[in-house]
Amino acid sequence: MASNRKRVALIGKIGSGKTTLMQRLSQEELIYAKTQMISYTDHFIDTPGEFIELPFFARQAINVTMDAGLVILVNSCIDPQNSVSPNFVHTYNIPSIGVVTKIDREDGNIKRSRNLLVYAGIHPKHIYEVSAYTGEGIEELQKVIHHYMDPHRNKK
Numbered sequence: 001m002a003s004n005r006k007r008v009a010l011i012g013k014i015g016s017g018k019t020t021l022m023q024r025l026s027q028e029e030l031i032y033a034k035t036q037m038i039s040y041t042d043h044f045i046d047t048p049g050e051f052i053e054l055p056f057f058a059r060q061a062i063n064v065t066m067d068a069g070l071v072i073l074v075n076s077c078i079d080p081q082n083s084v085s086p087n088f089v090h091t092y093n094i095p096s097i098g099v100v101t102k103i104d105r106e107d108g109n110i111k112r113s114r115n116l117l118v119y120a121g122i123h124p125k126h127i128y129e130v131s132a133y134t135g136e137g138i139e140e141l142q143k144v145i146h147h148y149m150d151p152h153r154n155k156k
C-alpha cells in the first residue's frame, strides 16, 4: 500500500477552515467547497469535519491519517464548541501540531481555541495562529510544516 508519509493530514470540526487553509498553503485561490469525502493532494489529506464530529466516523479519521507525516488539528477561534476528545492526538504515533484559524475575525476567541487544542493533547508550544484570508501566520506555519515534512519529502 502506498504510504502517506509525504502528506500532511488536516483534522478538525466542520467549517473550522481546513480546506481554506490547505488552499492558502498550496497558494491556490480560496474557493469554498464543503469537503464531502477524504481528499488527497500531493501534499495533504483533507478530511470532512464529520470525521471528528461524529463518533461513527472518528476511527476512520484516525485510520486514514495515521501514516501521514504530520497531523494538523485545526480549531476555529469563532467556534465555541469542542468536539475533540481529551488527548485525541496521542492516538497518533506521528508528530501533531495545532492551528487556530480565522484570527482575522474580531469576534474570535484565540485563547479558547488554544485551550481546546491543549485539551486535545497538543503541546502549547506547537500551536500556531493563522488567517487564511489575510495570510497572517501562514509563513511561520509553512516553515514549521517544512521542518517536519522535508525529511519525508526529500526521501526517494
Ligand SMILES: Nc1nc2c(ncn2[C@@H]2O[C@H](COP(=O)(O)OP(=O)(O)OP(=O)(O)O)[C@@H](O)[C@H]2O)c(=O)[nH]1
Binding pocket: 012, 013, 014, 015, 016, 017, 018, 019, 020, 021, 032, 033, 034, 035, 036, 047, 048, 049, 050, 101, 102, 103, 104, 105, 130, 131, 132, 133, 134
Ligand atoms: N474569516 C475567515 N473565514 C475563514 C477563514 N478560513 C476559512 N474561513 C471560512 O470558513 C468556512 C469554512 O471553511 P472550510 O475551509 O470549508 O472549512 P472545513 O474545515 O474544510 O469544513 P468541512 O469541509 O466542512 O469539514 C468558509 O466559509 C470559509 O470561507 C479565515 O481565515 N478567516
Ligand SMILES: [Mg+2]
Binding pocket: 018, 019, 020, 033, 034, 035, 046, 047, 048, 049
Ligand atoms: Mg473542508
